[in-house]
Amino acid sequence: MTFQTYSLFVLSVILCCFGHVENRLNLHQLQNDIDKLKADFNSSHSDVADGGPIFTGRLSSWTERNEKRIILSQILSMYLKMFENTDKTKAHVRNISEELYTLKESLSDGSKKAEDLKDLTKLQMTDLKIQRKAVSELFSVLQKLGDVSSSHNRQRRQFQRRCRC
Numbered sequence: 001m002t003f004q005t006y007s008l009f010v011l012s013v014i015l016c017c018f019g020h021v022e023n024r025l026n027l028h029q030l031q032n033d034i035d036k037l038k039a040d041f042n043s044s045h046s047d048v049a050d051g052g053p054i055f056t057g058r059l060s061s062w063t064e065r066n067e068k069r070i071i072l073s074q075i076l077s078m079y080l081k082m083f084e085n086t087d088k089t090k091a092h093v094r095n096i097s098e099e100l101y102t103l104k105e106s107l108s109d110g111s112k113k114a115e116d117l118k119d120l121t122k123l124q125m126t127d128l129k130i131q132r133k134a135v136s137e138l139f140s141v142l143q144k145l146g147d148v149s150s151s152h153n154r155q156r157r158q159f160q161r162r163c164r165c
């Protein structure tokens with residue numbers, strides 16, 4: 001792997017993941033625009049690889065389609081935030097940010113779930129009123145957990161039966 005594997009190539013990979021999620025994305029057409037963006041940001045210089053990738057490394061553990069929609073919508077938000085402060089007079093910057101914006105819109109369910117996660121971290125768990133609610137919901141939460149882990153076990157049992165191991 002060369003250092004060019006990193007950098008804004010990350011963006012290509014993100015968009016590539018989208019290729020599987022959203023078929024209508026024309027990656028080939030965007031490639032030129034991304035190359036121009038890489039030039040703007042010196043993203044093919046070797047120092048870009050220092051410290052490893054920021055997005056692609058995290059993506060590998062998100063495997064289910066619905067999971068991917070959550071993390072990709074979040075990553076897209078980060079790119080859009082970056083483009084807020086990037087020179088929009090350049091056609092390639094406009095093209096890319098418009099495309100990312102459209103993709104983000106198409107992931108509204110993922111965005112909603114990402115918001116849920118962010119909202120959760122904001123809950124004041126030292127607040128007595130919140131604590132009382134939390135306690136009243138504890139049993140239901142554990143029931144949900146039971147659903148999740150038992151279906152996991154069931155899948156494992158089915159798998160074991162199939163492979164006779």
Ligand SMILES: *[C@@H]1O[C@H](CO)[C@@H](O)[C@H](O)[C@H]1NC(C)=O
Binds near residue numbers: 029030033091092095
């Ligand atoms: C980007 O914009 C230019 C100029 O408007 C256009 O010619 C080109 O096809 C666009 N590229 C994409 C990927 O939309």
Ligand SMILES: *[C@@H]1O[C@H](CO)[C@@H](O)[C@H](O)[C@H]1NC(C)=O
Binds near residue numbers: 040041042
């Ligand atoms: C890119 O590199 C050139 C030459 O080394 C430098 O003049 C320019 O400021 C750099 N741009 C960015 C965004 O780092």
